[in-house]
Amino acid sequence: MITPPSSLRRSERSRRATLQAALDLCTEKGYGRVTIEAIAARAGVSKKTIYRWWPSKGAVLLEAFTDALVDATPFVDTGDIGADLRTHVAGAVKLLTVPPFGPAYAGILSELHHDDVLAQALKDQLVDPRVEEAVARLRSAQDQGQIPPGANLPLAVEMLYGPVYYRHVLRKPVQDEETIAALVAHVLRSLGSPGY
Amino acid sequence: MITPPSSLRRSERSRRATLQAALDLCTEKGYGRVTIEAIAARAGVSKKTIYRWWPSKGAVLLEAFTDALVDATPFVDTGDIGADLRTHVAGAVKLLTVPPFGPAYAGILSELHHDDVLAQALKDQLVDPRVEEAVARLRSAQDQGQIPPGANLPLAVEMLYGPVYYRHVLRKPVQDEETIAALVAHVLRSLGSPGY
Numbered sequence: 492m493i494t495p496p497s498s499l500r501r502s503e504r505s506r507r508a509t510l511q512a513a514l515d516l517c518t519e520k521g522y523g524r525v526t527i528e529a530i531a532a533r534a535g536v537s538k539k540t541i542y543r544w545w546p547s548k549g550a551v552l553l554e555a556f557t558d559a560l561v562d563a564t565p566f567v568d569t570g571d572i573g574a575d576l577r578t579h580v581a582g583a584v585k586l587l588t589v590p591p592f593g594p595a596y597a598g599i600l601s602e603l604h605h606d607d608v609l610a611q612a613l614k615d616q617l618v619d620p621r622v623e624e625a626v627a628r629l630r631s632a633q634d635q636g637q638i639p640p641g642a643n644l645p646l647a648v649e650m651l652y653g654p655v656y657y658r659h660v661l662r663k664p665v666q667d668e669e670t671i672a673a674l675v676a677h678v679l680r681s682l683g684s685p686g687y
Numbered sequence: 688m689i690t691p692p693s694s695l696r697r698s699e700r701s702r703r704a705t706l707q708a709a710l711d712l713c714t715e716k717g718y719g720r721v722t723i724e725a726i727a728a729r730a731g732v733s734k735k736t737i738y739r740w741w742p743s744k745g746a747v748l749l750e751a752f753t754d755a756l757v758d759a760t761p762f763v764d765t766g767d768i769g770a771d772l773r774t775h776v777a778g779a780v781k782l783l784t785v786p787p788f789g790p791a792y793a794g795i796l797s798e799l800h801h802d803d804v805l806a807q808a809l810k811d812q813l814v815d816p817r818v819e820e821a822v823a824r825l826r827s828a829q830d831q832g833q834i835p836p837g838a839n840l841p842l843a844v845e846m847l848y849g850p851v852y853y854r855h856v857l858r859k860p861v862q863d864e865e866t867i868a869a870l871v872a873h874v875l876r877s878l879g880s881p882g883y
Contacts, residue, residue, distance in 0.1 A: 523801055594800060600856050601797030604790060605719055610858050618857055646850075646869055653849025654842075660796050660856050661814055662806050673842055681877035 501544055508534040509541055510555040517552065517591035522598025525552070549602045549609045552595050557617045559592055566624050572632035573687070576651065576675045577668075579625075583655055584665050593659065600660065622648050642682040650678045697740050704730040705737060706751040713748060713787035718794025721748070745798045745805045748791050753813045755788055762820050768828035769883070772847065772871045773864075775821075779851055780861050789855065796856065818844050838878040846874045 512533035516525045525548050531538045545551045564582040567575050587593040603610045622645070629644045638644075654674060658665060666674070680687040708729035712721045721744050727734045741747045760778040763771050783789040799806045818841070825840045834840075850870060854861060862870070876883040 521801065597800035601800065603856070603858055604793035604797065605717065613857065618859075643869055643873070646866070646873060649850040649853055650846050650870070650873065653851075653853040654845040655849075656856060657845055657849040657852045660799070660852060661809065662799055663814075670842070673839055674846070677839070677842060677846065677877035678873075680879075681873035683876075 505534070505536050505540060506544070509536060509545075509551060510558065513548065513551045514555050514591050514595065517595045517598070522552070522591075522594055522601075527551075546608055547602075547606065549599050549606060550612055553599050553609065553612055553616065556592060556596050556599065560586060560617065560621070564621075566628045568628065568631060570635065572629070572635075572637045572684070573675055573679060575628065576678070577671055579628075580651060580655065580666075580671050580675065581668065583652075584671065587655075587659055588665055597659065622652075625651070637684055638679070639683045644682075647678050647682055650681065651675070701730070701732050701736060702740070705732060705741075705747060706754065709744065709747045710751050710787050710791065713791045713794070718748070718787075718790055718797075723747075742804055743798075743802065745795050745802060746808055749795050749805065749808055749812065752788060752792050752795065756782060756813065756817070760817075762824045764824065764827060766831065768825070768831075768833045768880070769871055769875060771824065772874070773867055775824075776847060776851065776862075776867050776871065777864065779848075780867065783851075783855055784861050793855065818848075821847070833880055834875070835879045840878075843874050843878055846877065847871070 509530060512530045513525060516529050516533060520529075527538055527541055527548050530548065530551060531541055534541075541551065545554070560583065563586040564579050567578060569575055587596065599609070599613065603613065625648045626644045629638060629642075629647060632638045633640060633642065633644075651674065655666070657663070676687055705726060708726045709721060712725050712729060716725075723734055723737055723744055726744065726747060727737055730737075737747065741750070756779065759782040760775050763774060765771055783792065795805070795809065799809065821844045822840045825834060825838075825843060828834045829836060829838065829840075847870065851862070853859070872883055
């Protein structure tokens with residue numbers, strides 16, 4: 492078995508230290524004042540090491556946010572698509588209320604319109620995989636007869652996530668449990684799900 | 688009739704010149720490089736005049752964007768709520784594809800998380816009035832029997848606007864006519880509208 496030389500492998504310890512340092516600095520100083528220098532100093536790694544793995548502080552925070560989002564929003568399958576979508580959306584909404592994740596994600600989104608590399612990374616690392624998983628969960632509900640065949644599943648995903656983004660970027664109050672339940676029920680009804 | 692002294696009235700000519708200068712600079716240089724100095728020079732007004740009426744370049748561009756949005760997305764009432772919502776959403780989507788409006792709005796949104804004054808202005812000048820008008824249009828459809836009584840109209844507005852924001856902030860391709868029609872049909876079906 493061939494292992495790459497250690498200089499080419501990203502140490503998991505360094506990776507975690509870097510992500511945690513970036514999140515801590517984001518909490519303390521706000522997204523705008525986080526720098527690669529400060530992340531490196533806090534994490535006890537060199538700037539060179541950080542730049543070897545991430546092109547920008549936005550990319551560091553994107554990876555930290557994605558890790559947290561994946562943990563907070565599992566696509567469980569209890570056999571009840573309504574309950575599982577409520578759990579999923581509530582997980583995302585809750586994460587956005589926990590500093591520094593909400594402000595960090597707002598900071599990442601704010602850089603997208605002038606940072607094409609970050610925009611591509613967000614698409615490849617966060618948005619596309621999450622949408623794919625969401626569609627897969629809806630498809631398994633379809634297989635179980637909870638969503639009619641032929642339903643527009645990608646549109647359903649946009650209708651679920653859209654209002655979360657809408658409130659987040661406009662800094663509106665986040666959705667409470669009741670509002671999330673109403674959203675999920677409306678989306679399922681729009682697909683023609685029996686019982687909604 | 689008492690008129691305020693001219694120094695306290697905002698000249699409509701100066702206002703329009705300022706807004707147009709801000710939009711032109713946004714097209715030429717991108718949102719990030721627009722400055723109050725450059726807007727003043729281009730519009731032929733003093734910086735002092737601009738700061739008398741707007742606290743920041745974001746506020747100038749917000750007013751310019753809001754004027755354009757109001758023009759582009761009238762709440763018509765042809766008696767067919769589906770057709771009118773398609774027209775409305777398509778107007779907003781189209782505006783976001785026209786430089787400098789899409790990038791200008793992305794720039795404004797990107798400042799919200801560190802500019803409380805701009806966030807409040809966006810809420811007061813753009814979001815709340817537009818949501819109110821949208822709910823009013825849905826309510827008139829309700830009066831005409833096209834939407835059942837008791838339907839959750841504010842949620843419907845979020846389901847319509849949410850996906851537009853979702854695509855805009857994530858820099859996804861904008862919705863085409865067919866996708867907008869599917870969205871509107873799903874939202875109306877979710878409300879229990881007859882015929883959807």
